[in-house]
Amino acid sequence: MQVLWFKRDLRLSDHLPLFEAMRNAKHHGLVLPLYIHEPSQIADAHTARQHQLFVHECLDDLKQQFAQVGGYLHEELGEAVDVLARLHAQFKFTHVWAHQETTQLAQYRRDQAVAAWCKSMGVALHELPQNNVQRATFMVNPFAEKINFQTYLDRAAQEEIKNPAGRNLQAFFAPQPAVELNRATVPLAAGDDKPLRMIGGRAQARAVAAKFFTPAKLRSYPFSISSPLKAWSGCSRLSPYLAYGVVSDREVLQKLNALVNRVHGQGDATHIAKVEDAARFYVDRLIWRQGYLQQLENHTGLETDAFYCDEPAEVNEEFLNAWQQGRTGFAYVDACQRFLQQTGWLNMRARATLVSFACVQLGLPWQPVALFLAQQFLDFEPAIHYGQVRIASGTSHFSQMLVYDPLKQQAEQDPKGEFVKRWLPEHGTANYPAPIVDNAESLKLGKARLHAMRQSRLD
Numbered sequence: 120m121q122v123l124w125f126k127r128d129l130r131l132s133d134h135l136p137l138f139e140a141m142r143n144a145k146h147h148g149l150v151l152p153l154y155i156h157e158p159s160q161i162a163d164a165h166t167a168r169q170h171q172l173f174v175h176e177c178l179d180d181l182k183q184q185f186a187q188v189g190g191y192l193h194e195e196l197g198e199a200v201d202v203l204a205r206l207h208a209q210f211k212f213t214h215v216w217a218h219q220e221t222t223q224l225a226q227y228r229r230d231q232a233v234a235a236w237c238k239s240m241g242v243a244l245h246e247l248p249q250n251n252v253q254r255a256t257f258m259v260n261p262f263a264e265k266i267n268f269q270t271y272l273d274r275a276a277q278e279e280i281k282n283p284a285g286r287n288l289q290a291f292f293a294p295q296p297a298v299e300l301n302r303a304t305v306p307l308a309a310g311d312d313k314p315l316r317m318i319g320g321r322a323q324a325r326a327v328a329a330k331f332f333t334p335a336k337l338r339s340y341p342f343s344i345s346s347p348l349k350a351w352s353g354c355s356r357l358s359p360y361l362a363y364g365v366v367s368d369r370e371v372l373q374k375l376n377a378l379v380n381r382v383h384g385q386g387d388a389t390h391i392a393k394v395e396d397a398a399r400f401y402v403d404r405l406i407w408r409q410g411y412l413q414q415l416e417n418h419t420g421l422e423t424d425a426f427y428c429d430e431p432a433e434v435n436e437e438f439l440n441a442w443q444q445g446r447t448g449f450a451y452v453d454a455c456q457r458f459l460q461q462t463g464w465l466n467m468r469a470r471a472t473l474v475s476f477a478c479v480q481l482g483l484p485w486q487p488v489a490l491f492l493a494q495q496f497l498d499f500e501p502a503i504h505y506g507q508v509r510i511a512s513g514t515s516h517f518s519q520m521l522v523y524d525p526l527k528q529q530a531e532q533d534p535k536g537e538f539v540k541r542w543l544p545e546h547g548t549a550n551y552p553a554p555i556v557d558n559a560e561s562l563k564l565g566k567a568r569l570h571a572m573r574q575s576r577l578d
């Protein structure tokens with residue numbers, strides 16, 4: 120028998136481990152598809168209730184997809200090694216199939232523990248690559264290797280994507296274990312759900328993609344990404360689905376490619392050129408995604424180590440609380456924080472502004488800032504998240520020091536104050552606090568601190 124272990128790859132389409140497990144069923148035995156609710160991962164500080172509920176929705180949808188091909192998804196509760204040991208005692212499986220994941224330390228260590236257990240039991244563990252991430256190869260600068268990513272994307276745009284939908288695969292599945300998990304017994308992750316967050320599942324992802332991949336939306340995409348006012352409807356908002364593998368990057372790319380091909384058959388040359396430009400702009404973001412994944416793969420310490428500051432600075436709890444609650448007296452920053460509290464999503468520039476303000480102007484260390492935002496972002500993707508936080512906090516190797524002046528951002532991204540008015544209703548009333556720092560002064564001091572830190576490290 121073979122176990123097909125789902126983690127952050129909650130789909131059937133473009134799922135290489137699924138394909139390989141089925142292909143090898145004749146030699147290695149029938150397939151048991153498994154998802155494990157792991158108490159230690161649920162308790163991990165990065166995991167919030169919204170993530171857990173999103174995953175549950177994805178699992179429900181995945182179960183339906185399995186049912187349509189004559190299969191099932193078996194859920195278990197427990198630590199991965201314990202669950203596998205329990206199932207092994209019962210079913211004596213010989214192979215485990217999974218995707219190779221580039222993820223946070225707690226999950227990476229879990230994967231290592233599973234690999235060690237498989238080795239000790241003589242079980243063959245097949246961790247298959249995804250997202251074009253190269254394991255155990257060292258690239259000095261993954262972004263400089265852009266050409267690699269482009270080749271992958273060019274190939275990915277053409278390749279046939281394997282999707283079992285519409286087939287009857289019943290004969291490949293092992294008999295379903297008798298005891299079904301009662302989800303009510305799964306421990307709850309910390310925090311509350313977010314009322315306006317994206318809903319999990321492949322059907323939802325498809326609806327979100329269908330809304331975005333139209334010529335008009337794509338053309339306006341490059342002009343909609345900077346302001347939170349426009350970004351909610353102007354960006355694809357596929358990030359949570361990519362982060363949990365509900366869709367693969369290749370699938371997204373093929374959607375984009377199909378749109379560009381469709382446009383080629385219609386419209387005038389200017390229209391075609393504009394759609395193509397916007398498509399390239401979007402592909403650049405997918406390339407960045409790969410770059411960040413490869414960066415974490417090369418440098419697993421990204422989550423914990425600091426390049427420009429060796430020790431975490433002292434935390435000013437009053438500042439941290441004010442920033443977390445959207446009570447800093449900086450209306451744009453506070454409105455972004457409130458919007459995030461409700462939706463679990465923010466556009467990139469607003470994310471960078473939140474981090475820059477917290478770390479540069481309030482002098483907060485990057486660690487609690489990164490952790491808090493990881494809990495808030497439904498699309499928390501450790502590689503992108505830690506990579507980006509380190510840039511916006513001025514603590515990465517990134518050559519430029521990017522500091523986002525919150526008043527300038529407000530003037531540029533919300534000139535009429537519509538966003539602030541909508542998400543920060545107490546602004547302008549006696550209930551709204553005065554700024555907790557002076558903008559010009561804190562920018563000056565913050566930049567000088569970062570500069571000194573960088574100099575001392577480079578000396």
Ligand SMILES: Cc1cc2nc3c(=O)[nH]c(=O)nc-3n(C[C@H](O)[C@H](O)[C@H](O)COP(=O)(O)OP(=O)(O)OC[C@H]3O[C@@H](n4cnc5c(N)ncnc54)[C@H](O)[C@@H]3O)c2cc1C
Pocket residue numbers: 344354355356357358359361362404405407408411465466467468470471474496498499500501503504505507508511
């Ligand atoms: C401090 C900070 C933290 C971030 N944390 C995350 C995170 O945890 N998870 C996450 O997916 N993105 C993160 N980002 C990147 C970016 O903000 C989000 O990917 C984007 O806002 C998601 O919205 P979307 O799906 O509509 O993106 P779109 O603009 O539609 O882009 C499509 C896809 O491209 C990728 N992408 C877009 N922008 C970037 C980028 N700057 N870097 C890498 N990949 C990108 C994402 O996978 C995204 O889904 C972070 C950015 C910053 C500044």
